[in-house]
Amino acid sequence: MLRKNLSDTQTRLLLILMIPVLFIILTVGFSSYYTSKDILQQELNEPQHQMLTINMHSIDEYLMESDQIAVKLALDNDVYRFLTNQSQYSYQNIKEIYDKLTTITKNSSVIQSIYIYNVNSDSFVAIPQGFSSSSATFNDAEWISVLDEFNETSRVVKYRDLPNGAKYKGSNISLFRKINLKGETRGVVAVNLNQAELFSKLNSSADPQSNSMQYILDQNNTILHTTKNHTFDPDTVQLVNKEVNKGNLSDITYNDKILLANQMESDFTGWKYVSVVSQESILSKSKTIRNVVFVVSLIALIIGGIAIFFIHSVELKPIRRMKELFSVDGDPHYRRDLFHLENIIDDLVSDHAQLSQLIKKMKVEAKSKFLYDIYIGRLMNRAEQKEKWQAYFKEWNEDNIQLLVVSIDNYPFWKENVAGNYRSVVKSGMENILTEVLSTHYSVEVVDIGKDKMIIIIQHLEGKINVINHLKIALTHVEDILGFSVSLGLNHTGVSLLDLKNAMNEAEEALQYRLFEGYGNIYTKADQQEEDKETNIEKISSLVKSITLENPTQSIDDVTTLFQLFHESNISPELAFYFIEQVRKVIFTENKDVTNSSFITAEEIRTMNLQDIANVFKGIISERIENIKKLNDSKRYVMCRKMIQYMNVHLAEPVGIPEIAESVGVSVSLASQWFKEEMDDTIYGYFTRLRMERAQELLIKTDKKIADIAFEVGYQHENSFIRKFREYKELTPGKYRRLNAVIENKE
16 A cells, blocks of 8 residues: 555655654754854853852952052061061050051941951961950960961962851951061961952842842852852752853753853852853743744644555546645635644744844844943954954944933933932933934944933934034933933044944033033033143142031131132033042031932032032031031030140140040040040040141251151150151151252242
């Protein structure tokens, strides 16, 4: 029977047609799955790599900052005296070290505690424990065995187990730096780090359906930190770690999951940063397509076999049978089979459309990332720039590209008036308005680079259209519809692909002229004239230095005068922002009365004009004046002022903290506490500052010998005075006198 069927020409023709069609369908199904898988892995790998780089650099910055602090402590004079003192330890020396450690830990969010260990005397100075005369009495001394691990290096960063009772003082992650004196190891600085702050950039996703995880391994492949995720249990982490060590970063299979991994190693610590993503949810649609194609192919094969058998059973010609099989007016049985096949094909097409939409969305994101990488200077390789441009912008030319930088005016005010969860929506609306106006005559691509800014690249479609007119219309629409203004920096002439970075810089420089000329305008570098070199820079610099929180009333007048000079002096915006930043640091950074809600960053200042900046500065200073008035009414403040008055009267006398406290009739501890809380400084530090300020005045205004000046400000020995003056001004008294003499001669 089979031989008879195969001998028929029509049967062989049907088989010849059916088998290639079946093969083509299977090939398309499986190739689409694996092609989609490869594309998605490539697109996922780069964001993974970049996220690991960002996290690694963030953690390394914390560790390098801590290492710099350890180096400074290793070179500190008080620490040197502590390590080299052969006799009984000085209370003052221990106190000085303890105060420095206290200041460091308070000013650093990542440093939890610091230990300084004297190898020869087996003693410690630590914060918060204080002084311990031996390791037997120090509750976290097991780490001193790290001395055996230094070898050729002077720094070790490691994970360590804490002894019972030391967890609130020590830390599992510590940075150790060896202190060598004359070729001999005399001490160790241990900086214990706050793990929560150190690894804060690797916080777990708040999304319960998150399919990614990151973890960190030390040099011994011990897991230091893992982001929590329900998809990845400890067994999964162990398997991934084992596969990554073998060099396998993709197609790691575990419990029917396909995982994609990425790994980076820090040059500073030797730690390995690993990121893992589950590909199951991403590839599920592609798998569905593959399976459906397989089922459809199988059904087609079965239908073909039945067709062959049925053709010969009724002795019908193949062409007629094909017509009846695909005819909707034929037998209902065959019509039902056609409907079933049609539904399967509809599902197949629908799934393929969804996959295409996903790839299209990822391509849009890849475009934005490409332009953002050029903006931040991460993508500098010319060959790579051309390759990615051809992949993402193949319909664009590589020449005659115009670039715009759009910025929201007075961003602090805008941020205050737009709810956080609504800001992205408002910025999307701004993007849509700009795109809609420009797209009538230009190809347009917009990249949101965060906070107040967007970058737009455009290329005219036909002829050369005046882009300025279109931009004016767009800015008007933004203000009318959204209720806020934006300014725009424009690279006036078209540039080539390889000059995009320079064009971005030029547009941002042009945008800085918003400081002088106000909001809602279009700025081009070509429109700006070269600054007049004969300016009031010296007067401006002097005014900036005079603005302090010690005399806020005068500072308000100085701010007013300063901003008038900015208007009158023909200086560049960049130079003006430099001086403004010095004032901002004094007002916001050194002012403990400033709340988080009123704090303005240097980047936010650059979105404001001169008038608004001046108003903000004067407003903060006015608040300072009100706070000072309130402080003047307090008893503790009055007592502190009396102590300061006593200091001024007895500058030349060798008085100490006990005499100063006795002058107001309170104990030393209470006087120290009040003074620290009200004046934000210690009694000793404030008294020293008064003496140094008096010494500066005598050095500049008199010709007295340095030894006489030292005696007049309470120092019995000239060398002690010189050392303290150098700590305060970073200059010796003689050099300070000569430097100021030169300045006065110039004036």
